[in-house]
Amino acid sequence: MDESEDIEACKSMQRLPDSIHSLLGLNSNVTASWFKSVCSIIKDLQSSKSGGDTQAKSKKIDEMEYTDSNDSDKNACLLKIQGTIIFVFVSQTFLSKGELASLNSQLKDLSIQRRQALNDFLDLKGNIRVFCRVRPFLPDENCGCARPVLTSDSSKMLLRTTEKKSKQYSFDKVFHPQSTQEEVFSEIEPVIKSALDGYNVCIFAYGQTGTGKTYSMEGIPSNPGIVPRGIQAIFEQALESNYTFQFSFSMLEIYMGSLRDLLVPRSKKLRAPKAPRLSIQMNSIGGIEIENLICVEVCNFEQVKRLYNLGKRSRSTASTKSNSNSSRSHCLICITITCSAAPERQKETNKIWMIDLGGSERLLKTQATGRRMEEGKAINLSLSALGDVISALQQKKSHVPYRNSKLTQVLKDSLGLDSKTLMFVHVSPKEEDLCETICSLGFATRAKSIHLESEESPELKAKKEVEMTKMEQKLTELESEQKDIQREIQKLIERQKLLMRSNNLSYGHTEDSLLFAEEVQLSESVNLHNASNSTRASPNLPRFMKPTLCSQKKTTSVHLSSTSTRKKSSNPSKMRRSISVYAESVNFESQNTVCLSECGSEFSMSTSYVGQGHGADDDTTCSQGTSEYEIKQVIFSVKEKSPTSSTTSHPHECSNRENIQVEESNNETHSSIEDWLHLQITGQAISQTACGKRVFAIPIDKRNNMCSQQNRLTKSNQEEIQSFISSNTDSTSKTNLNDGDAESLKRIIVDGMSYEMEDSESKQSQDHDQVSKKERINCEDQEEFADNISGIAIVSQVTKTPESTENIISVDSYNKEFSGPQQHKDNQEESCLHFRRTRRSLFAIHPSPIHQPSELKESTKHINRCQDKELGTDWLFFKTLQALWVSILVGLGIHSLGLGSNFFDGLLF
Numbered sequence: 029m030d031e032s033e034d035i036e037a038c039k040s041m042q043r044l045p046d047s048i049h050s051l052l053g054l055n056s057n058v059t060a061s062w063f064k065s066v067c068s069i070i071k072d073l074q075s076s077k078s079g080g081d082t083q084a085k086s087k088k089i090d091e092m093e094y095t096d097s098n099d100s101d102k103n104a105c106l107l108k109i110q111g112t113i114i115f116v117f118v119s120q121t122f123l124s125k126g127e128l129a130s131l132n133s134q135l136k137d138l139s140i141q142r143r144q145a146l147n148d149f150l151d152l153k154g155n156i157r158v159f160c161r162v163r164p165f166l167p168d169e170n171c172g173c174a175r176p177v178l179t180s181d182s183s184k185m186l187l188r189t190t191e192k193k194s195k196q197y198s199f200d201k202v203f204h205p206q207s208t209q210e211e212v213f214s215e216i217e218p219v220i221k222s223a224l225d226g227y228n229v230c231i232f233a234y235g236q237t238g239t240g241k242t243y244s245m246e247g248i249p250s251n252p253g254i255v256p257r258g259i260q261a262i263f264e265q266a267l268e269s270n271y272t273f274q275f276s277f278s279m280l281e282i283y284m285g286s287l288r289d290l291l292v293p294r295s296k297k298l299r300a301p302k303a304p305r306l307s308i309q310m311n312s313i314g315g316i317e318i319e320n321l322i323c324v325e326v327c328n329f330e331q332v333k334r335l336y337n338l339g340k341r342s343r344s345t346a347s348t349k350s351n352s353n354s355s356r357s358h359c360l361i362c363i364t365i366t367c368s369a370a371p372e373r374q375k376e377t378n379k380i381w382m383i384d385l386g387g388s389e390r391l392l393k394t395q396a397t398g399r400r401m402e403e404g405k406a407i408n409l410s411l412s413a414l415g416d417v418i419s420a421l422q423q424k425k426s427h428v429p430y431r432n433s434k435l436t437q438v439l440k441d442s443l444g445l446d447s448k449t450l451m452f453v454h455v456s457p458k459e460e461d462l463c464e465t466i467c468s469l470g471f472a473t474r475a476k477s478i479h480l481e482s483e484e485s486p487e488l489k490a491k492k493e494v495e496m497t498k499m500e501q502k503l504t505e506l507e508s509e510q511k512d513i514q515r516e517i518q519k520l521i522e523r524q525k526l527l528m529r530s531n532n533l534s535y536g537h538t539e540d541s542l543l544f545a546e547e548v549q550l551s552e553s554v555n556l557h558n559a560s561n562s563t564r565a566s567p568n569l570p571r572f573m574k575p576t577l578c579s580q581k582k583t584t585s586v587h588l589s590s591t592s593t594r595k596k597s598s599n600p601s602k603m604r605r606s607i608s609v610y611a612e613s614v615n616f617e618s619q620n621t622v623c624l625s626e627c628g629s630e631f632s633m634s635t636s637y638v639g640q641g642h643g644a645d646d647d648t649t650c651s652q653g654t655s656e657y658e659i660k661q662v663i664f665s666v667k668e669k670s671p672t673s674s675t676t677s678h679p680h681e682c683s684n685r686e687n688i689q690v691e692e693s694n695n696e697t698h699s700s701i702e703d704w705l706h707l708q709i710t711g712q713a714i715s716q717t718a719c720g721k722r723v724f725a726i727p728i729d730k731r732n733n734m735c736s737q738q739n740r741l742t743k744s745n746q747e748e749i750q751s752f753i754s755s756n757t758d759s760t761s762k763t764n765l766n767d768g769d770a771e772s773l774k775r776i777i778v779d780g781m782s783y784e785m786e787d788s789e790s791k792q793s794q795d796h797d798q799v800s801k802k803e804r805i806n807c808e809d810q811e812e813f814a815d816n817i818s819g820i821a822i823v824s825q826v827t828k829t830p831e832s833t834e835n836i837i838s839v840d841s842y843n844k845e846f847s848g849p850q851q852h853k854d855n856q857e858e859s860c861l862h863f864r865r866t867r868r869s870l871f872a873i874h875p876s877p878i879h880q881p882s883e884l885k886e887s888t889k890h891i892n893r894c895q896d897k898e899l900g901t902d903w904l905f906f907k908t909l910q911a912l913w914v915s916i917l918v919g920l921g922i923h924s925l926g927l928g929s930n931f932f933d934g935l936l937f
C-alpha cells in the first residue's frame with residue numbers, strides 16, 4: 029500500500045465509528061452480512077498493523093456474534109464493533125508512536141554517519157581547495173590576440189608565457205571561460221552542507237581587477253553567483269535537515285585596513301554622526317567577534333537578499349582603468365549558523381564567510397595615483413597576508429601569521445583547523461594581462477603549496493579518486509536513506525493525526541467505547557513504554573493519575589495553542605533570549621508523545637528570536653552579565669518570526685497548523701523587511717545634542733510596522749526624551765523627569781559620552797568616511813526618511829559575554845525600565861532591535877557637568893567638589909614644599925657667596 033492509499037484507508041476507517049454510531053438508531057438496516065463484512069474489515073486492519081498483545085486482545089472480534097433477536101441486542105453488537113474499532117485505532121496510534129521513536133533514532137544515527145562521511149570526503153578532497161576560473165572575453169574586448177591561458181584538463185592549466193614556452197599550474201579544478209555559474213556552485217554545495225554540520229567555511233574570490241570576482245560571487249540577476257546560490261542552498265538544506273537552525277547575517281568591508289559595517293548606511297551630511305567603530309575581539313573560546321557589527325537575524329533567502337542589496341549600496345567602489353565599477357575593498361559576508369539542539373554538530377555556532385576580495389593589481393600597470401594607489405597598496409598588502417596565512421596552514425606550520433592584516437584577523441577562527449576553505453582564483457584571458465595572471469597563479473600556487481610539494485604519483489591519485497568516488501556513493505546512499513526515513517516519519521505523523529482524530533470522534537459516542545478504549549490504551553501504553561525509552565509516556569502511573577480521555581482532547585488543543593503562544597524557554601544557558609514551546613504535560617503522551625516531546629526541544633530553538641514573552645526577570649538577568657563584546661544585533665519582530673522555526677523543524681513536528689502560520693507570516697515578512705530596511709537606513713539618525721553627546725536612537729517609522737509595541741516609547745515618553753535632549757542645549761532649563769527617568773537618562777548620557785570618546789579614537793574610519801562621501805551612492809532618500817522620523821527609542825547599555833546572552837539589556841528592557849510597570853507589562857509581546865554595548869564603555873565616562881538631569885548634575889557637582897577638595901590639599905602641600913625648597917636653595921647660595929646681613933641691609937636702604 030503506498031502512502032496515499034494508506035492515508036485514504038485510514039480516512040475511511042476514521043469514518044467507520046461514526047457510521048456505526050449513526051446506525052445505532054436504525055437497527056433494521058443492520059443485517060448479519062453487513063456485520064460480518066465490518067468484522068472482516070476490522071480483522072484485516074488488525075492483521076495489517078497490529079501485533080503481539082494487540083492481536084491477542086483483538087480476538088474479541090471473532091467472538092462477536094450477530095444476534096438479531098431484538099433491537100437492544102443489535103445495539104449492543106454495534107457498540108461492541110464500535111469499541112473494537114476504537115481499540116484498533118488506539119492500538120495503532122501507540123504502535124505508530126513506537127515506530128516513530130525508532131525511526132527518529134535511526135534518523136539520528138544516519139545523520140551522524142552522513143556528517144562523518146561528508147567530513148571524511150571533504151578531508152580527502154582537501155580542507156583548503158584552490159580553483160581557477162578563467163574569464164571569457166567581454167563583448168568590447170579584442171579577442172583576436174592569442175590566448176595565453178589554456179586548460180588542458182579539469183585540474184591543470186597551461187599558461188603560454190612566450191611564443192614557445194608555457195607553464196603548467198595545477199588546481200583542484202579549473203573552470204574554463206565557458207564554465208557556468210552552476211558548475212562553479214557544484215563545488216560549493218558540499219561545503220554548504222558541511223557548514224550546516226557545524227564547520228566554519230570561507231569562500232574567497234581572488235584575482236586581478238576586472239577578472240570576474242564579483243561576477244562569481246554575486247553574479248548577475250539572470251545568472252546568480254555563489255552568494256545567492258549558497259544562501260539559498262543553506263536555507264533549503266536547513267529545511268531538509270532534522271534540526272532547526274538560526275541564521276544571522278552580517279556584511280562588512282575592509283577598506284584601507286579598517287573595518288566598516290555595510291549594513292550601516294553612510295550619511296551624506298557632513299555633521300552626521302559616525303557609526304561606532306568596529307573592532308576585532310576574541311572570545312574566551314577563541315572565537316572572533318566583531319565589536320559593534322550589526323548582525324541581523326534572518327530566516328529566509330528573501331531577507332538576506334534585501335540586506336545584501338542594502339549592504340552592497342554602501343560598498344566602496346570606483347572607476348579604474350581596468351574596471352569601471354571596481355571594488356576598492358574586501359567585501360565580507362558572514363552567515364552565522366546556530367543550532368543548539370544538535371549535539372553531534374561540530375560547533376553549536378559556526379560561520380560561513382563569503383568574501384569578494386579587492387582586485388589585486390600591479391600599481392605600475394594601473395598607473396594609479398593618490399587614493400587609488402593607496403587603496404591598491406592596502407589591498408595588495410592584505411592579499412599577501414592572506415596568502416601567507418593560507419600557505420602556513422597548508423604547510424601545517426606552527427606559527428600562522430594571522431595578525432598581519434585585518435582580513436586575516438577577522439577570519440582567524442574560520443581559517444585553519446577543521447574549517448573548510450575554498451579559494452577561487454580568477455584570471456583574465458587577455459594577453460596584456462599576462463603579468464597579472466602570472467601573479468595570480470603564483471598566489472594560487474602558494475595557497476596550494478602542500479599539494480605541489482607532495483606531488484602525488486598517478487597511482488596514488490587514482491587510488492584517491494576511487495576512494496573519493498566510494499565515499500561520494502556512500503554519502504548519496506546515506507542521504508537518500510535519510511530522506512526515506514524522513515518521508516516515513518512524515519507519513520506516520522499523518523496517520524497519527526488521523527487516528528487521533530478518529531479516537532476523539534469515537535470517544536465522544538459512547539461511554540462503553542470510551543472505557544474500553546481507555547483500558548486498551550492503558551495496557552498499550554505499558555507495552556509502549558517498555559518498547560521505547562524515548563517516549564515520555566507515563567504508563568506506570570496509576571489510572572487515577574492518568575489524564576482522562578476528555579483531558580487528552582483538551583490538551584491537544586492546549587498544545588496547539590501553546591505552540592502558537594510560544595512560551596519562553598527556561599534554559600538559562602542559551603546565548604540569546606529563547607522562547608520555548610516545550611510541552612511538559614504528560615497529557616500529550618497518550619496522544620502524540622514522541623512527536624511532541626521532540627518537537628518541544630526543536631521549537632525552543634526555532635523560535636528563539638521571535639522575541640516574545642520577555643519577562644522582567646529575564647531582562648534583569650541580562651543586565652547583570654559581564655561583557656567583553658559589543659555587538660548590535662537586530663532581531664526581527666514577531667511578524668518577522670522565523671519561518672525556519674517551523675519550516676526547518678523536524679519534519680514530524682510540522683503540524684499543518686504550524687505550516688499555515690509560516691505561510692501567513694511569510695507574507696507579512698516581506699512588508700516588514702522593507703520597513704526594517706528603512707529603519708536601518710534611518711538608523712544612522714543618531715540624535716545629536718548640541719554638546720556633541722550622542723544618543724543612539726532607533727527611529728520608529730510612522731507606520732510602526734517593524735518596531736513592536738514594546739520597543740516604542742509612548743508618545744509622552746518620546747516627548748519627555750526629546751524635551752530632555754533639547755533642554756540639554758540650554759543649561760538653565762530644568763528637567764521634570766522622575767528618579768527612574770533620570771537614572772535611565774544618565775545611562776543614555778554615559779552612552780553618549782562613550783560614543784563620543786570612541787569617535788575621537790576612530791579618526792581613521794572618519795577619514796574613510798570623508799573620502800567615501802565622494803564615491804558613495806545616492807543616499808538622499810535615506811536622508812529624507814531620516815528627517816521624517818516620528819520618534820526615538822533609546823537604546824540602553826548592553827552587556828554580553830560571547831557564551832551568554834542573558835547579559836543583554838535590550839531595547840525593550842530599557843523601555844520597560846523607562847516607562848514604568850504598566851508598559852513593562854505590555855511589553856511582553858515582541859522585540860525588534862537589540863543593541864549591545866560593552867561594559868567597558870560604562871567606565872569610559874568623561875565627567876561632563878553640562879546637559880545632565882538634575883540628579884546627575886548634583887552628583888557630578890559633588891564629584892567635582894570632592895575632586896577639587898582632594899586636588900586642593902595636594903596642591904597646597906606641594907606649593908609649601910616648593911617654597912621651602914627654594915628658600916633653602918637661596919639660603920645656601922647666599923651663604924656660599926659669603927654675603928652677610930650688611931649686604932642685605934645695604935640693598936634695602
Ligand SMILES: Nc1ncnc2c1ncn2[C@@H]1O[C@H](COP(=O)(O)OP(=O)(O)OP(=O)(O)O)[C@@H](O)[C@H]1O
Pocket residue numbers: 162163164166205235236237238239240241242243244351353354355356385386387388454
Ligand atoms: N565568467 C564570466 N562570464 C561573463 N561575464 C563575466 C564573467 N566574469 C566576469 N565577467 C564580466 O566582467 C566584468 C568585470 O567583472 P567583475 O566586476 O566581476 O570583476 P572583479 O574581479 O570583481 O573586478 P574588481 O576587482 O575591480 O571589482 C563584468 O562586466 C562581468 O559581468
